[in-house]
Amino acid sequence: MTSAVATRPEDQATQKPRRLKTNLGFSDRVFRGVARSGGALVLVIMALVGAFLAYRALLALRKAGPSFLTTQEWNPDSGAFGIAAVIVGTILIALVAIVVATVLAVGVALYISEFAPRWLRGFLIASVDLMAAVPSVVFGLWGAFFLQWEVLGLSRWISDWFGWIPIFRVHGATRHDPLATETVYTSSTFIAGLVVALMVAPIACSVMREAFSQAPPGEREGAYALGATRWGMIGSVVLPFGKGAIIGGTMLGLGRALGETIAVVMIISPVFVIQPRILENGTSSVSSLIATHYGESSPFALSALFAAGLALFVMTLIVNFIAASIVARSRSGAVSEV
Amino acid sequence: MTLLETETEREARTTTVTPPRTTVPDRRRPHAHQSPRPLGGVRNTDVFALIGGLAASLATTGLLWIQLGPFTGVLGYIVVSWVLFVVTYALLVSFDEDRPAMVDRVSTVVVHSIAVVLLGTLLFILLYTLYRGFGALTHLNFFTQDMRNAGPLDPLTVGGIRHAIIGTLIELGLALAISVPLGLLGGVFLHEIPGRFSRFVRTVVEAMTALPDLLAGLFIFATVILIFGLDKSGLAAALALSVTMLPIIIRATDVVLRLVPGSLTEASYALGSGQWRTIWHVTLPTARSGLATAVILGAARGVGETSPVLITAGATAQVNTDPVHGPMMSLPLLAYTLVQNPMPDMKARGFGTALTLMVLVVLLFAITRLIGGRAPGDLTAGQRRRRAAASRRDLKRFAGRSRLTAGAYPASPASFPSSTSHGETQ
Numbered sequence: 001m002t003s004a005v006a007t008r009p010e011d012q013a014t015q016k017p018r019r020l021k022t023n024l025g026f027s028d029r030v031f032r033g034v035a036r037s038g039g040a041l042v043l044v045i046m047a048l049v050g051a052f053l054a055y056r057a058l059l060a061l062r063k064a065g066p067s068f069l070t071t072q073e074w075n076p077d078s079g080a081f082g083i084a085a086v087i088v089g090t091i092l093i094a095l096v097a098i099v100v101a102t103v104l105a106v107g108v109a110l111y112i113s114e115f116a117p118r119w120l121r122g123f124l125i126a127s128v129d130l131m132a133a134v135p136s137v138v139f140g141l142w143g144a145f146f147l148q149w150e151v152l153g154l155s156r157w158i159s160d161w162f163g164w165i166p167i168f169r170v171h172g173a174t175r176h177d178p179l180a181t182e183t184v185y186t187s188s189t190f191i192a193g194l195v196v197a198l199m200v201a202p203i204a205c206s207v208m209r210e211a212f213s214q215a216p217p218g219e220r221e222g223a224y225a226l227g228a229t230r231w232g233m234i235g236s237v238v239l240p241f242g243k244g245a246i247i248g249g250t251m252l253g254l255g256r257a258l259g260e261t262i263a264v265v266m267i268i269s270p271v272f273v274i275q276p277r278i279l280e281n282g283t284s285s286v287s288s289l290i291a292t293h294y295g296e297s298s299p300f301a302l303s304a305l306f307a308a309g310l311a312l313f314v315m316t317l318i319v320n321f322i323a324a325s326i327v328a329r330s331r332s333g334a335v336s337e338v
Numbered sequence: 339m340t341l342l343e344t345e346t347e348r349e350a351r352t353t354t355v356t357p358p359r360t361t362v363p364d365r366r367r368p369h370a371h372q373s374p375r376p377l378g379g380v381r382n383t384d385v386f387a388l389i390g391g392l393a394a395s396l397a398t399t400g401l402l403w404i405q406l407g408p409f410t411g412v413l414g415y416i417v418v419s420w421v422l423f424v425v426t427y428a429l430l431v432s433f434d435e436d437r438p439a440m441v442d443r444v445s446t447v448v449v450h451s452i453a454v455v456l457l458g459t460l461l462f463i464l465l466y467t468l469y470r471g472f473g474a475l476t477h478l479n480f481f482t483q484d485m486r487n488a489g490p491l492d493p494l495t496v497g498g499i500r501h502a503i504i505g506t507l508i509e510l511g512l513a514l515a516i517s518v519p520l521g522l523l524g525g526v527f528l529h530e531i532p533g534r535f536s537r538f539v540r541t542v543v544e545a546m547t548a549l550p551d552l553l554a555g556l557f558i559f560a561t562v563i564l565i566f567g568l569d570k571s572g573l574a575a576a577l578a579l580s581v582t583m584l585p586i587i588i589r590a591t592d593v594v595l596r597l598v599p600g601s602l603t604e605a606s607y608a609l610g611s612g613q614w615r616t617i618w619h620v621t622l623p624t625a626r627s628g629l630a631t632a633v634i635l636g637a638a639r640g641v642g643e644t645s646p647v648l649i650t651a652g653a654t655a656q657v658n659t660d661p662v663h664g665p666m667m668s669l670p671l672l673a674y675t676l677v678q679n680p681m682p683d684m685k686a687r688g689f690g691t692a693l694t695l696m697v698l699v700v701l702l703f704a705i706t707r708l709i710g711g712r713a714p715g716d717l718t719a720g721q722r723r724r725r726a727a728a729s730r731r732d733l734k735r736f737a738g739r740s741r742l743t744a745g746a747y748p749a750s751p752a753s754f755p756s757s758t759s760h761g762e763t764q
């Protein structure tokens with residue numbers, strides 16, 4: 001700006017960029033102060049959430065020590081409690097959810113941005129956004145009363161044919177026995193994961209679609225001009241451009257999947273051992289533990305719950321900061337919106 | 339063609355047939371053979387391959403299901419015939435096309451199928467809730483009574499969700515009263531005061547968007563209920579909800595404000611108004627419909643949250659309009675509680691409650707679409723009329739003033755920067 005000012009030759013040696021100083025009026029100074037404090041309030045709330053969880057958890061954490069991370073039981077009043085089982089359960093549910101949700105989200109995002117006819121596009125975007133706001137209790141009802149019973153056949157088929165892979169093994173299942181009971185397949189990590197997948201897929205999808213639709217038209221047309229088919233164009237332009245958004249959207253979905261409560265509570269039957277067999281009845285998660293035990297009266301049991309909450313808080317924060325930084329650094333970044 | 343044609347020329351034209359060197363456009367039939375060449379479109383072979391693949395896969399699977407194999411089940415039929423379809427279709431296409439074209443066709447099929455699966459499943463979830471919950475909704479008492487007198491064995495003609503509807507509205511209203519001013523302020527801050535601090539705040543807001551809603555409830559439980567000794571009540575639930583809604587509103591506001599055309603704010607600065615006046619008189623009014631969208635998006639998310647309410651509001655079967663004392667029921671929590679009951683009528687009530695909640699969310703979204711479908715500065719007819727009236731009033735005022743100051747101002751129509759013109763040029 002200032003370099004455009006013509007100067008006499010003798011001044012050029014000493015030329016420094018001119019300082020531009022704005023003299024803010026009183027009302028503007030007040031406004032900037034208020035706005036800054038509004039921004040700071042968000043930081044304060046977030047810090048308070050962490051601080052209070054930590055403060056409340058202190059009582060239990062001090063007593064349990066490092067065994068809090070390795071114990072599988074949950075009996076705070078008898079002193080034996082830890083989050084090993086629930087953390088593993090949480091991560092497994094989230095992993096099942098995110099594997100399914102990523103496939104669905106990428107597919108739908110590609111469909112909306114590349115394949116769908118123009119007149120349908122606005123409607124599809126609106127309905128995916130609506131799906132992201134469908135209350136989790138609705139998904140939970142559907143999962144517990146409908147999907148659970150429909151998916152048993154699939155669970156059984158997988159465990160019959162792929163039971164030699166440890167995570168697909170089911171204890172108590174009899175292979176190829178048509179009369180075997182199906183209850184060993186209910187309330188499993190797999191079913192909870194499927195329902196959570198349907199909940200997080202719209203969220204991941206809208207981040208990805210946003211990025212896909214902003215792939216530069218010049219490069220798209222270049223790919224077509226070089227003779228690419230539509231899929232060739234997608235593979236060489238759209239997907240590389242949206243790579244950051246795919247990873248970031250997936251991580252955002254993962255963060256949401258880790259914290260999902262009600263839908264998971266309605267489906268799983270809680271067990272407090274590390275249960276890596278995802279098709280088998282019984283699993284648990286941190287949030288469902290808190291939601292089912294929050295009514296406990298003893299302060300120590302409550303403190304233990306707050307400790308579990310703190311673990312969940314730290315976990316989701318880490319996942320989300322990684323997600324945010326990946327999205328922001330990618331080429332399509334800085335435009336993501338949920 | 340000139341009139342002075344020589345004899346030889348005329349003779350040459352009539353006797354010898356020379357091929358025309360150039361084509362003169364035929365003006366009587368404009369664009370007779372000049373239709374735009376279709377670049378995309380469907381060819382016959384595409385249709386044949388599609389129909390052939392479908393027929394082959396359906397028939398083969400049918401043979402497997404009915405004649406050959408011990409298979410049953412609709413879901414399995416669909417899955418197997420889909421797999422067979424993809425294979426057959428790829429084979430059929432590979433007869434006519436090269437490899438990249440075949441990959442293109444197969445991937446098109448796969449992407450379409452994924453879209454149908456997800457969108458179909460989501461639609462099915464809504465229809466299933468409708469199907470299971472509709473029975474409860476047909477009784478009018480479902481909306482006019484609470485659950486005080488309804489035991490587990492009572493039929494659907496007794497008891498309803500009035501207390502939960504009232505509770506949801508009170509909690510949502512309080513939560514909006516807290517989170518809307520703070521959220522708009524935060525969004526304005528992120529947009530208007532860029533810098534390192536606001537970048538950091540934006541990152542934290544993004545992390546807070548994904549804060550598990552349960553933890554928001556746990557936070558309010560730890561502070562407001564355990565430390566300040568407030569009851570489990572509507573106010574506590576509203577506080578928890580506003581913690582979850584605040585980041586959503588901030589982010590949506592930030593995005594919406596970015597869409598306000600820079601020329602408008604710069605015009606305002608150029609006329610000498612400060613930052614605050616520009617925001618209050620130009621930026622916010624221009625983005626009004628988008629801001630409403632932001633608020634409703636937050637409300638739609640907040641109204642469906644179950645877990646913060648579960649921890650902070652408590653459960654009751656009666657109407658409670660006092661947000662400070664006593665537990666207060668809300669729709670998602672009631673749905674969650676009712677379906678835990680083994681009696682079928684209670685389950686039907688639970689689904690009915692979920693359906694009511696769903697309808698509420700869809701309504702909020704419909705309102706969002708209605709008012710948020712407009713670009714910033716794009717006005718409705720009524721708004722445009724009001725702007726024109728305001729403009730005429732200003733003109734009259736200016737004219738009056740110019741008469742007072744004896745022609746210091748010319749009495750020409752004042753043209754000042756209005757967003758109307760911007761909206762029309764778009």
